[in-house]
Structures are given as structure tokens and as C-alpha cells.
Amino acid sequence: MPRTTDIVRSGVERIVSDEPNLSCPVPFARYDRVVLAHGGGGRTMHALIDGVFARILANPELDTARDGAVLDFAGRVAITTDAFTVSPLFFPGGDIGRLAVCGTVNDVAMCGAEPKYLTAAFVLEEGLPLSDLERIVHSMADAAREAGVVVVTGDTKVVERGKGDGVFITTTGVGHCRGDVRVGPPLIRPGDAIVVSGPVGDHGMAVLSVREGLEHETPLTSDVAPVAGAVMALFDAGVDVRCLRDPTRGGLATALCELSQAAQSSFRIREMDVPVRAEVADACELLGLDPMYVACEGRFVVVVGAADADQAVRVLHGAGCAEACAIGCVADQRGPVIVDSPLGGERVLDMLSGEQLPRIC
């Protein structure tokens, strides 16, 4: 008798039937949508795990016959976790699967560490088309390859229709810290330069555009991507990196406010130097949003020693961040983030206080 995985691997066409086929060793193949039994711990769940997760995410570390993975480590290890609840599940430039890999991999990179492993836990809503789940898991596999990580263990739960929203994915990322690398707000010094790796607000506006049915001449596309390669390029080049932060929920403004508060230093930002794509700026104006508060998922802010600002920008340009630029510097006193406007005025940049864009990640 062929093993479950052999059948699923060899069969591109799926057997879909309302009549349970009792001789069929692959209960997964009987369904085209998620059912409660897919989370029940029995044969149907094992068939889903073999047929979707194990097959698509296959790698030597992933052993779905056990509830965990054993990995070899030495030294300092960074660990981060993030739940992803983006709505809709698919948006221009990505989907919840790509987001769940990149978001967590990027958080590991923000610790100054090289991402190596991911875990993934799925909360599926009864009725989710299995074709959507497969598409999402394929997207995770692609993003994981791009980011140089492997998914080593996972979990699947199913909730009744109306108790979830398609799929929520929680990923946890683990990475090796380089021996001598230390980063964090306490290392920020007056005079340091503040560099952003690319235009801000793309992700939030891309998600919002599908959700609100907005149409633009130039389509809005999410920037969701792994940034660890660009971060490692900075370390490889010997740039004096003080601190890293990815401007996700709350956008660049919130990231800068958090860093300034944690570093107990005022930041001075030149608004005209903050890169924003024309189509993002237009859409923001239409909706009364400030792009400084709109989430990115493939950008990061890096604070570097003043003398290394130009080199940092050059290294980023060479590492795929063509629009990276310096946007300001760290002042020599405590205080808030001050933005110098193109017209000569200045304003205090505050942290987002309510909810601007729910469920963009």
C-alpha cells in the first residue's frame, strides 16, 4: 500500500467527493475545504499535515512526526514571535504566508541576528478552501527560501466557522547573533545618523487599497520582503550599527518615537528626505492618512555612527535597497522626535494614539 505522502506527492489532481471513500488512505483528499476534523489530532489532521505542510515546507529539519525540533546552537540566540491576522489574506505584492515569514525573519534581523529557523502555528477557520491554504503555504516556502530560513516545527488548530477569519498564522523566528555584534537603543549616541532602507507606507496602503476597493493609476504594491540580507551586508562592511528597527504597525513615526524614547535622546528628522512613493503619497492624501504612520513590511531604520552614514547608505544601495537614504540625526539632548518640514517649520512627531489601519499585519 503506498504511503499517504507518496499518494499526495504524486497526485496533482485532487479527489474531491461528498461520498466518503472509505478505502482511500488519504482523508485529506476527500475534502476541498477545512473541516473541524483537520484539527482533531487524528487521521484527517495527519493527512492535512502530510498533504500540505510537510510536502510544501519539506526540509531536513522538519519532522512532522514529532511535536518539536532539536537544533544545534552555540552562543547568543535571538528569538522573536509574531501573530499575523492580515485581512484580506491575499493583497498586491504578497499574502499572509509571505508576511508571516518576512515579518518574523525581519524581527530576528532587527536583533542584529542572522535568521535560521522558523516555527509556524496555524489557526484555520472551518470552511477555508484548501486551495487557499496551499497557496499560502507555498508562499511561505518561497519566502523562507528567499530569507534563507527553514520551518522546523508547527501546529494546526481549526475553529468553527465564524470563530476565526480564514487563517491566522503565528511564526517564531530564531537566529544566530554574530559574535561581536551588539545593537539596541542604549548604544545610540548624539550625532548618530538615522537611515531608512527604502520608501515608507507601501504595505499598509497596498492592503488598504484592496480592502477599500481603491483604484489607482499606478497599483499600490506591498513592500513585504526579508531584510536580513541588507542588515548582514551592513555588518559585513563593518558599518558602526547602533540600533535597528522595522517600521511595521504605527509606521516610521512610531518606530522613531520608540527609539528616541528608549535612547532618551531627541531625534531630528528632515521630512523632505523621507522617501515616499508618489502613488502612496497620493493615496494617503485621498484618505487623510500620514504616510509616516503607515506600516512597511520590507524596510528598516538603522541608526549608525555619524562618520558611517554615507557608507551605510552605499552598502544598502548595493544590497538591493536602491532608495535607502539618511533622513536625520540624533540630537544632543533628551526630547521628542522633531520633524523639519520642507517649508521651514518644525513639528513634534508623536506616537500613533488610536487605531489607524486595523489588521494590516
Next chain:
Amino acid sequence: MPRTTDIVRSGVERIVSDEPNLSCPVPFARYDRVVLAHGGGGRTMHALIDGVFARILANPELDTARDGAVLDFAGRVAITTDAFTVSPLFFPGGDIGRLAVCGTVNDVAMCGAEPKYLTAAFVLEEGLPLSDLERIVHSMADAAREAGVVVVTGDTKVVERGKGDGVFITTTGVGHCRGDVRVGPPLIRPGDAIVVSGPVGDHGMAVLSVREGLEHETPLTSDVAPVAGAVMALFDAGVDVRCLRDPTRGGLATALCELSQAAQSSFRIREMDVPVRAEVADACELLGLDPMYVACEGRFVVVVGAADADQAVRVLHGAGCAEACAIGCVADQRGPVIVDSPLGGERVLDMLSGEQLPRIC
């Protein structure tokens, strides 16, 4: 001006008002329920994180000002992840918080590793009473202390009313493997003894009893608890441990089927030796359920060398597992799990094929 955390720490009574108090530096204190802004990345989310998570889960490793934690490791590290969607959130003997800690800590222990760190990601439904969330997080803190682990990093997302179900929690656990410990189905040998650490089915029946409004003379109480201490006691005593598995979803039957398949060996189980509490057996009979398929959350199955069976049971008795006992052995051929019934018959134990009890973990 007092810091957010000072106010929250000192104030037992919460300021709850419909009028936003604009001079109040604690936006968290304005709400008695979860609102979308609690997941927005701005001030309101930071207030929730400071006011609930950072305060209740406080430990030296937890730095909520960054999106990750950096830990020191050497050698082999076990990592596991689990999403928890139990319904209802509170049940006799525990709640989703205790479950989310114990479930993952136990999976780490099942890898033969000593649990050290946890991450926790929350998907909150708009409208969840903050008092429920606090109770759950307190329960996590208590369970973490009991299990000897600390929560090192986390994440919070909020979904609209009707798109979730109160709270889902995904925890990831990390633990140190002892230098010489190797466990897993490939190490199982013919003649090995199969030991269970206590009565089975308590957790599933406790959750079901609240959900279905069942009343029993003796109340059904979940067994949810960390088992790592008992597992480590086996290693400390030098017991020849071959393999460990916790019988959660799908119960003891599914755990035995998985191990037997992975080990490519038939198991022989003495049904009359499998411990089941009288009240659990009664409730199962009433509902037409087989306790062998009902989930535990504080028990484990351990396969040990034949010569070590008695010692394993003695060590478990001394480590808080008063009802641990040997229930069978590994046969010297391939095949399924065979159960010898008290009346002299035998039957093949099969993996759960549908969904018996949805959302018990």
C-alpha cells in the same frame, strides 16, 4: 509625571469611563474591554503591553521595548510551538493561559529537553473584557513559575468582533537538551515497557463538561500541568528512556498509534491497566466516548527499556505522578497497537479518524 507602569502597578481600581480623559497618560486605563486600537501599534497598544503583559509576566529577560529576546545557548536546543484555541476560555482546573504554558512546556519535555523560555503571541477579539485577559495572563505567569520557564518575548494582535473567539494564544517553547539524552521512536526496541504517568481523559472531559453543561457528582477537573519535572526525574535516576509522548488531541490511543507507526513495531496494551478516573469513565459512557481517545494535558507516555519498567514507575510515583503505571510492552514484530481487554478478547487500536472533541486545546 508618573510613568505608565507606576500608575498601573499602584492602581488596583481601574478608571473606566466613556469620556476619554485626555490628561490621563494611561490610555489602557480608559478601557475595560479590548478595542481595535489595542492592536494598532501606537500608544494604546503600548499601554496594554505595559499594563498587562509586562507587569504580570515581568522577568529579567522580558524587554517589551523590543520585538525579540537574545538568549545564551550552547549545544542542542529543543523548540516547539502550539496554538491554543480552547473553548470555553476558563474550565475546571485551568484556563487557556495555563494550557498555553503547560502544553508547550510539555512538548519541549517530550523532546527530552528541559524547558527554559517561552514566547507568547495573542490574537484578541475586540470586546474581550480586560479583566478576563488579566486573569489569563496571571494564570500564565503562575504556570510559568511552576514550570520553571520565563516568557521572553511576545506579540499582540486584535481582530474585529466576530472574527475571533475571545483570545487565541500561540506559545513557542525552547529548552536545553541534556548532553547525552537522545529520545525518539527509532530508539524503541522489542520488549520495551510502556508506562503512562497518570489517569487519562481528564482534560477533555473537564472542558466538555462545561461546554455541554454536564453535571457530575464528582466534578471533572482538567489535569493540565507541566510534566517536565517528572521527565527530568527519570533522566536524573538514570532510567533508560527510549521515547516520550504526551497524549493530547486524539488521546492515549492516538499517541500510541503514532509511536507504534514511527517505531515500526506493534504495541501490546493491557486495557485493565490503563488508569481512568471513575468520574471520567462514567462521563465517557454517558456520552458514548472512549477515554482512550480523550485528551490529557498533564500526562505523558514513556517507553523504557524492559529492565527499567519498575524503576520508571517508582521514580514517577516519587515525582508527583502517584498513579503512574506500566500499561503494556513493545512486541517483536511490525503491526498495529493491540489492546487486550479485561474479558480476554483483543482489538486493534486505531488512530482517531474524525473529530471527536473540537477545541479542547
